[in-house]
Every structure is written in C-alpha cells, then in structure tokens.
Amino acid sequence: MTEEIYDVIVLGGGAGGVPAAIRAAQLGGKVAVIEGRDFGGQCMNRGCIPFGHMMVAANMLGALSLGKAMGLGFSGISKDYAALIKRQDGLIAFMREGVRGTLKKNRVEIIEGRAKITGKGKITVNGKTISCKNIILATGAQWLPPEFPGSDLKEVVNSDYLLDTETLPRRALLFGRSPWLIEIAQFLHRFGSRSILATQDTTILSDESKTITARLRKALKNEGIEIKTQAEIVAATENKDGLHVDLNSKNGRETLAVDNVITIERGAALKDLGLKSINLDEDSPYLTVNSSMETATEGVYAIGDLTGPQSRHYSHLASETGIIAAENAMGNDASINPRTSTRALFTQPEVACVGLTPKEAKSAGYDVVVGAAPLFMNPYGMIISENQGIVEVVGEKRYGEVLGIHIIGRDASEMAGQAVLAIQMEATIEELSRVPFPHPTLSESLAEAARDALGKPIYLP
Amino acid sequence: MEEKAKTTRALSPTRGIIPGDRKKSSPLAKAMARSHGLNLAGIKGTGPGGRIVRDDILRNLKEKEAVAKKQGAVPMPVDKAFPGKETLETIPISGIRRAIFDNMYMSLSQTAQLTLHTEACGEALTGLRDRFNKRLGKGETKVSYNAILVKIVATALRLHPKINASVEGDEIRVWQQIHIGVAMESEDALVVPVIRNPDLKSITEINQELNELIVKTRDNRLLPDDLANGTFTISNLGFADIDYFTPILRPPESALLGVGRIVEKPVIKDSQIIPETRVALSLTFDHRIIDGAPGARFLKTVKEVVEDPVLMIG
Numbered sequence: 001m002t003e004e005i006y007d008v009i010v011l012g013g014g015a016g017g018v019p020a021a022i023r024a025a026q027l028g029g030k031v032a033v034i035e036g037r038d039f040g041g042q043c044m045n046r047g048c049i050p051f052g053h054m055m056v057a058a059n060m061l062g063a064l065s066l067g068k069a070m071g072l073g074f075s076g077i078s079k080d081y082a083a084l085i086k087r088q089d090g091l092i093a094f095m096r097e098g099v100r101g102t103l104k105k106n107r108v109e110i111i112e113g114r115a116k117i118t119g120k121g122k123i124t125v126n127g128k129t130i131s132c133k134n135i136i137l138a139t140g141a142q143w144l145p146p147e148f149p150g151s152d153l154k155e156v157v158n159s160d161y162l163l164d165t166e167t168l169p170r171r172a173l174l175f176g177r178s179p180w181l182i183e184i185a186q187f188l189h190r191f192g193s194r195s196i197l198a199t200q201d202t203t204i205l206s207d208e209s210k211t212i213t214a215r216l217r218k219a220l221k222n223e224g225i226e227i228k229t230q231a232e233i234v235a236a237t238e239n240k241d242g243l244h245v246d247l248n249s250k251n252g253r254e255t256l257a258v259d260n261v262i263t264i265e266r267g268a269a270l271k272d273l274g275l276k277s278i279n280l281d282e283d284s285p286y287l288t289v290n291s292s293m294e295t296a297t298e299g300v301y302a303i304g305d306l307t308g309p310q311s312r313h314y315s316h317l318a319s320e321t322g323i324i325a326a327e328n329a330m331g332n333d334a335s336i337n338p339r340t341s342t343r344a345l346f347t348q349p350e351v352a353c354v355g356l357t358p359k360e361a362k363s364a365g366y367d368v369v370v371g372a373a374p375l376f377m378n379p380y381g382m383i384i385s386e387n388q389g390i391v392e393v394v395g396e397k398r399y400g401e402v403l404g405i406h407i408i409g410r411d412a413s414e415m416a417g418q419a420v421l422a423i424q425m426e427a428t429i430e431e432l433s434r435v436p437f438p439h440p441t442l443s444e445s446l447a448e449a450a451r452d453a454l455g456k457p458i459y460l461p
Numbered sequence: 462m463e464e465k466a467k468t469t470r471a472l473s474p475t476r477g478i479i480p481g482d483r484k485k486s487s488p489l490a491k492a493m494a495r496s497h498g499l500n501l502a503g504i505k506g507t508g509p510g511g512r513i514v515r516d517d518i519l520r521n522l523k524e525k526e527a528v529a530k531k532q533g534a535v536p537m538p539v540d541k542a543f544p545g546k547e548t549l550e551t552i553p554i555s556g557i558r559r560a561i562f563d564n565m566y567m568s569l570s571q572t573a574q575l576t577l578h579t580e581a582c583g584e585a586l587t588g589l590r591d592r593f594n595k596r597l598g599k600g601e602t603k604v605s606y607n608a609i610l611v612k613i614v615a616t617a618l619r620l621h622p623k624i625n626a627s628v629e630g631d632e633i634r635v636w637q638q639i640h641i642g643v644a645m646e647s648e649d650a651l652v653v654p655v656i657r658n659p660d661l662k663s664i665t666e667i668n669q670e671l672n673e674l675i676v677k678t679r680d681n682r683l684l685p686d687d688l689a690n691g692t693f694t695i696s697n698l699g700f701a702d703i704d705y706f707t708p709i710l711r712p713p714e715s716a717l718l719g720v721g722r723i724v725e726k727p728v729i730k731d732s733q734i735i736p737e738t739r740v741a742l743s744l745t746f747d748h749r750i751i752d753g754a755p756g757a758r759f760l761k762t763v764k765e766v767v768e769d770p771v772l773m774i775g
Contacts, residue, residue, distance in 0.1 A: 399492040426487030
C-alpha cells in the first residue's frame, strides 16, 4: 500500500488552524489538523470566549445605573461567579463540539496528539510519521513567565487562574502591557474586588490614539479602578495577609497588599515542534512570514500568534491569516491586507480601533486629516448617556483615503465592523461621509466624524 | 447605481472619455486614478472579481515611473536641460490634457495597431450630399460629409460585426449596438462625442444629432453621457488638406476610420487620364483581435459604400 500524502497538515486547531484546515479542504485538499489539547485553542477555551462572556456580565452591571436613571428599580443584586463560570463552561463545550463537527463536515481529518516535524513534509504524531506537501503552523501562543523577584510565587498568576478558581481575589494587581488586563481589571472591580492596573508604559493602551486612551483612562478612574503608569514591580513577597508588592511607578514607590498579581505575557509557541529540521528558528520571539504567510522555508506557512508580538495576538487575525495561508498552500495567490488591522477591548466603554492612529499615519508620511464625533452629540448616545464615547476618523488629504477609525463607546466593536469594511472596500472619507446610517444609532457618528474630517460636520456645534 | 452617481457628481467631460470608468474599482482607486489622470481601462484589477484596488493603481504608477526613467525622461534642472532655449509658456499636463496624454500613450503601448490606407471615388458622396442640401429649406442646416460617413460606417459595421468589438479582460466582446464617435476639436482639447445606434437612424437624423453635439462642444456643455461607450470612431482631417494619416485607437474600441480631404485628382480609366473626386480612407485597428484580411475587407466595404451609397439600402 502506498503511503497517502496530505496536501496540507495544520499544526494546531485554534482560531487560526481550524479555518485554515477547512479552507484548504474546501479547495479540494486532503487535509489533517493536529491538536494536542483543546480544539478552539486559547481563544475559545481560555481567551476571547470565556472573557467575552465575563465582560458581558460586567457590562450588565455597568448598565444598571442607566436603568436606575430610567426609573427601573433593582434590589438584591447577586453576583454568583460559580454560576457564571458554569454557564460559560457549557457554552465553550458546545462550541468545541461545533468545531469538531465543522471540521468533519469539511472532511478534515482530526488527529489528536503532539506533533513534531522531522523534516521537509514529515510529521511524527502518536508514534507514526505522516507526509505532506504543505505545513501550516498554527500552534498559537504560550505563557511566558513574568520576571521580577517573587514572580515564582503561587499568587502570581495569569488569566487562566480566573477560569479555575471558585472565588475571585478580593484585591488584585494587574501588571503588564496587555489590553486584556484592562478587561480583567474592570471585571474584577465590578464583581467586588479592588483592582489596580499597572503598566510599564506612560499610559494604558499606549499604542492607540490619544483621543481613545485618554477617555478610557478617565472612565476607568471615575469608576474607581486605580491605574499606575511607568510601573515596575521591585519585588513581591508572601505575607500572612497575601502578597506584598513593592511597586515603583510614576506616583513613586509604594507597597501594595494584594491576593494575586495577574500578568499576561505570551509569546509564540515555537518550542518542541521540530522547527530546526526545516531550517526555522525556534528560539526567535516569533516567525517571520511574507504577505502570503509563507515562512523562509518553502511549503511551510505560519499564521496567527506565531507570526507577531503579543500586541498582534488577535483571533480575527489568526483566522484571516489562516485562510490566506490555506489558499496559498493550495496554489492560489492570496495576501494579507495590512491596512485592516482591528483591535477591540470589551470594557465599558468598549474600545475598537481599525488601521492607523493619527500618530502612525503622520510618521508613515501621510498628509493627515482627522475628524471626530463625540457620542454625547449623537441622539442615541444621548438616550443611553454615552458621555465618554467618541468616533475618530483618520484620513489622508491627497486621495481622501480612510487610514484609521478609532471608537470608544458602547458597541464600539460592532461599529468597528463597519469601519473595517469601509477600509477593506477602500472607501474614501467622502464615501464614508455619505453613508445613510440608520437613525437613531451610534453608527451615525461614523459618517459625522468623516464629515468633520472633510471640514463640514452637520451636527457638531 | 455607480453610473448614476457619476453623472450627478462629475460633469467634466474628461470623465466621459475615460472608457475604463465602467470597470469595477474601489472608491479609493477611482480617486487615485482621477488625481493622476490614469485610465482605469488600462489597469489590471487584482481585487476580488478583478476589482481595481489601491495596490493596482500604485503598481501602475510605479510601472509608469520605471518606463519614464528608462526613456530618460527624468526631469532635469531647467537651465541645464534646455541650453540655448527659453521657455515661452509652460503648460501643465493635467486635467483633460492629462487624460488625453495617458489615453493616447496607453492606446499605443497596450494594443497592436495597424493602419491600412485606400482611396475611394468621392463622386457619389459629393453627389449625395448635394442632393440632400438642394432639398433644404431656408435656414436649415446642411448635411455634412461626417453625417453621411457615420451612416456608411454603421452599414459596413453591420456587415462586419467583429470589427465592432472590444477587449474586456481576457475576452473579446463583440457589441450588439453600434455607437460611433466623431472626433471634434473643443476649445482646449480633442473630444469625441458619440452618435448612438446610427444604423437605426436616417442620415438627416444623424446630421441633426451631430449638429447638436457640435454646438454642445463649442459651448462646453457636453455631458459624460455624450462621450461614453462608443464602439467605433471616425476622425476627419479633410478640413486641413490631409490625405492619409495613422489615427490612434481609443481603447477599448478596436477600430477607427480616418477620413482625408475630398479632392479632385487625375485617375486613369479606360487608358485615359481623367479628373475625378477622390477621398482618402485610413483604417486603424487592433491587430490583436482583428486580423489583417478581415480589417482589409471591412475597409473595402466602406470604400464600396462610399462609391455607391445606394448599397446602404441593402
């Protein structure tokens, strides 16, 4: 019997690997996906989905004040964390099964086990070697240990801890640059904990537009979440009432008593895959790929979290790059659109950013024009008391290209969907300014911000 | 929907003579093409379904730059560049001029053009025109040679349908309708307003429409619709005593008839040298899709109908 050769083998069944495998199979390939843990990966099992679920709960608590202002009465509000986790575990189990079902329906072979590449087109899994024409690396990211004196203490944890615990920490220090920490800080705060958010940078979300970060910071502070910037942990020590963290920040040096330090540091999961056998460097922070998602080794593609720093770890990017890699592995010619990068934060107010910030656009050499429409001037924004929100449109003057759209406010991530569509379709500012968005919706502010960029806002004072 | 938006927004005739406007393209690509005076018809779209996107325009601009560099067209400082010459006037290549500039260059660089020349006896043509004009009342506009020629060419196109075609992507489209543009000089540029379906109209009707277009051209009132979607063009340089010339195609059209002056010349008939009215005809066509022989046969038909316009009845 001659050995069957796979067209594509995908290593990793997460947010990137699954669509990659399905797309390759749709294009007529014989495809297998190898997963060593849970299908759905970090996103579905320990990331976007559970924390998205938790943020929905947190946002409901945040909406109560509006309800009260509207004359609704609430009493005896309970916060049963165990019930919340139970619901989301059920949801995740259901989704995980859905992934398996979708893979099967598309005739993708599912292999469970740890894969190791042993040479060009050779992969060993469960003691058996299989051959393939193309490999798509989709193993995602893994935890990196934080590095400060005391970081090995059991109270120093990452986000996984919250999914396994039955009681939330009463006091938590969230330390690091990851935007995800901001969500967790708000969640814990709304579930009754004291949240202290500390970042090494001069502000939270330091890569985003100032318009957005300033408003988010103000909103979080007004809510009672403490924020420390330019922070570093000098040391953490165990004490009878928990941890004592010696923290240096812009505010000076202080000692914080907390139950947990939560950090989120993740890097590309490149180890133990046998990358050396195909001339790829497993010690680099992440893999370099071209716009077709191909690595330096022909026939080997890498997608998602493997291909960039933590600030580029997004499920939608993994999915997009997975599909591109699959199409190219099957002989098509697809490439990534670098202009549609989307970032979303499910805090309240929500934050969603697409494309270039004003600063990035300027340093890229564009003749930049910026327009903004605050949501408190938007009729629906007034109805829901959306006082902190704003839509910011960044464009360039020469052709009127829309370079970036930055939103803070309720449903920002949904509005970002319209924003990324506009950028992907290459709408000009003029075009965006003429979209008849339904009324009354927050989306109307997308058109108004575009009109503001053109110097002809209609509803702004 | 797209077409509608265009007529309401842009009234500049330049847009009308950019035939590629009907190609699928992103709003940004359109804005970029407009800014650089590019013709979208000559640009390959790499977006979904062949849509022209930003990167396609950038690629095109880069290619153009490379070509310009190769040809040594790198701008040099004025004093060094033109020794012994002083600039009397600098005319920017922009607007309509830019569109013509790019269209003409694109036409010659992206098609395989061949021109055939022949001469026809013009006696019947002048005779027909005289008969029309003798019947006119006072103040009525005279029938022009161009009006008759539009009808003659329409007749010939019906007999040779494959000349009435365009290259669209990887396909040759043979058009059902015949729309013939007639090149005219406006104040600052060449414009080619189009007579729609002349095969279905009488010479008098064609003449009337042509006159309206001439007035519109003179008054700068042409609308994009007057200029768009021609399938064939006639260029008549007889007014300048030109006989033969090699007209340049207007993509995506694939053929164009150049008409020279109508003039008395000595011809030999039955071993006798006699004077006869002659008219020079030059046909340029895209040799990529029209072979030499069919091109020649079409021109022969034009010649035959010029010499015996009664054939138009058939």
